[in-house]
Amino acid sequence: MSAPHIDPSTLDACVDAAIDEWGAEPTHLLQVLREIQERFNHVPPAAVERVASRLRISIARVRGVIGFYDFLSDRPWGLYRIVFSDEVVDRMRGSHLLQEQMCRALWIEPGKLSEDGLVSVARTASLGLGDQGPSLLANGRPVTRLDEARIEQMCACILERRPVDQWPAEWFLIEDNVRRRDVVLDDASAPGDAIRAALARGAGGVDGPQALLDEIKAANLLGRGGAGFTTGVKWESCRRQKVEPRVVVCNADEGEPGTFKDRVLLTRRAELVVEGMTVAGYGIGATQGFIYLRGEYRWLLDALRAVLARRRRDGLLGRSILGQGGFDFDVAIHCGAGSYVCGEASALVESLEGKRGIPRNRPPRLAERGYLGRPTIVNNVETYCAAALISLYGVQWFRARGTARSSGTKLMSVSGDCERPGIYEYPLGVSIREVLADCGARDTIAVQCGGPSGTCVDQDEFDRRIAFEDIESGGAFMVFDASRDLFEVARHFAHFFADESCGFCTPCRVGTSLMRRLMDKIHDGKGSEHDLQTLGELQRLLQAASHCGLGESAGNPLVQTLRKFRPAYERRLIAYGVEPAFDLDGALARARRMTGRDDPGAHLRGPE
Ligand code: SF4
Helix, strand or coil: CCCCCCCCCHHHHHHHHHHHHCCCCCHHHHHHHHHHHHCCCCCCCHHHHHHHHCCCCHHHHHHHHHHHHHCCCCCCCCCCEEEEEHHHHHHHHHHHHHHHHHHHHHHHCCHHHHHHHHEEEEEECCCCCCCCCCCCEEEEEEECCCCCCHHHHHHHHHHHHCCCHHHHHHHHHCCCCEECCCHHHHHCCCCCCHHHHHHCCHHCCCCHHHHHHHHHCCCCCECCCCCCCCCHHHHHHHHHHCCCEEEEEEEECCCCCCCCCHHHHHHHHHHHHHHHHHHHHHCEEEEEEEEEEEEHHHHHHHHHHHHHHHHCCCCEEEEHHHHHHCCCCCEEEEEECCCHHCHHHHHHHHHHHHCCCCCCCCCCCCCCHHHHHHHEEEEHHHHHHHHHHHHCHHHHHHCCCCCCEEEEEEEEEEECCCCEEEEEEECCCHHHHHHHHHHCCCCCEEEECCCCEEEEEEEEHHHCCCCCCEEEEEEEEEEEECCCCCCHHHHHHHHHHHHHHHCHHHHHHHHHHHHHHHHHHHHHCCCHHHHHHHHHHHHHHHHHCCCHHHHHHCCCCCCCCHHHHHHHCCCCCCCCCCCCCHHHHHHHHHHHHHHHCHHHHHCCCCCC
16 A cells, blocks of 8 residues: 655645744654644655754654654554554453454454555553543544444444544543542642642742742652652752753653553643642742643643643733742643653653653753753652642641551552442552452452552452552552453563563563563463573563663563462463383383392482
């Protein structure tokens, strides 16, 4: 299938419009390419050249960026681009069978464009819709609750070339599925309240920003993305840097399979997220903010832009916020383009700069040299919500919830084998058992907390707690009942890490692919005890020698399930119960008789 003809003047006009909108800076390369991709379903070669020329960068750099991100392509994807979510919980509901059904009906191979250039079908690690899957993106729009009937109707729509925006509206219904609320989801403060509270700390000659930072530290707000770094310490370190301007980044790239809480916060509490970013801007003396929105959440972009526009209109963003001279802060939204590793803070900053999302060497830390060399803080969506509430209600209020070491609440994204998947907000310190009871889980044998890179908890550990002193978690909570095979869950995770490794460092690039191969070998009934040992050795190697957290944690689900669900592995191993074809010890019987010896030393040693 040759590429469709594109009128050169139309192409040039599109490229120029994207560059005019974003600015002719290399920093905007990724955003410009995304716009072109959306318009033409790929980035045509002529566009590559024009972008390189207008941004004054090499063609190789443009191609390098296109090759890095899953949501960019230099070859046409067709009029319809279908991308299935491939989380393990989607597979548990038959997503792979639905994908096969669609490919059969459309006469296409997965990952390839149809002969007539109409449609391509692919899959991605997670769409952040694990509570209402199986799901897919149709030209960037999410379709949930897939079943055979819906797939059949969708194929009919595609074959009759009905535009996606004319498909039945109920297919695109996204539910928030909020099942339990606490202070973040229940808060009824008005836009601007937390900023006013922050500004009020500066009355009477007090250093307002420092007073705010002191409170954030005293509240012991730990990062909600999973790493649990002390937010106030990070902010203060950034504020101490002499370089200006400083930058506030909201990491809305929740790519960890099993997580979808940020989707709900960005839908329901977007004002609070931006409020928290603005409070942070006041605290560290930043003028520039970014929301890095994962490409899979592109459908949230218009609503988020509307929030920013409203806040500018109301004097909550822009120059002299709430009339405070010198308090200038604004926020832009950059979209990711389908790369899991960009959830790592330094890779995210690289991506914000329009580059491939390769994690940086540290030091220097981002608080010293981040976006374009400027002091930068990167925090999770939920962390900014909590920071806004601390500014508004104070330290004591915040610390009244949670445990002594883990203050506040945590949003959990619950999915898998339970009656009520969705969002649950609990004070930190909640037990696994309590979450399982609330979500209607039965016969549970395991919970994967924090996604594939997190912790696999078995039945003996259900009294453990979600807290930074026990199980750290970004919020994913995947439930597996007795019908599930934990080896297959771990094998799925092994594939995920091998697919998502950015390839920058050898231990991760090679190690994750070796682990995937070993798991497939065991799955095929060709594995041995030696392979199980090798898995452990690879995990130790990855943990010690990888450049970033992806590689460090890639072996975790394998060693944890191997330790806790060993029979699931062992029953697949080759059985060595083979009778030898020749009895060597028996053949030596005559020699023993001749020498008059029959002591143990005259026999061949059997297997130990
Ligand atoms: Fe890339 Fe993996 Fe190395 Fe991280 S550990 S930099 S994801 S190759």
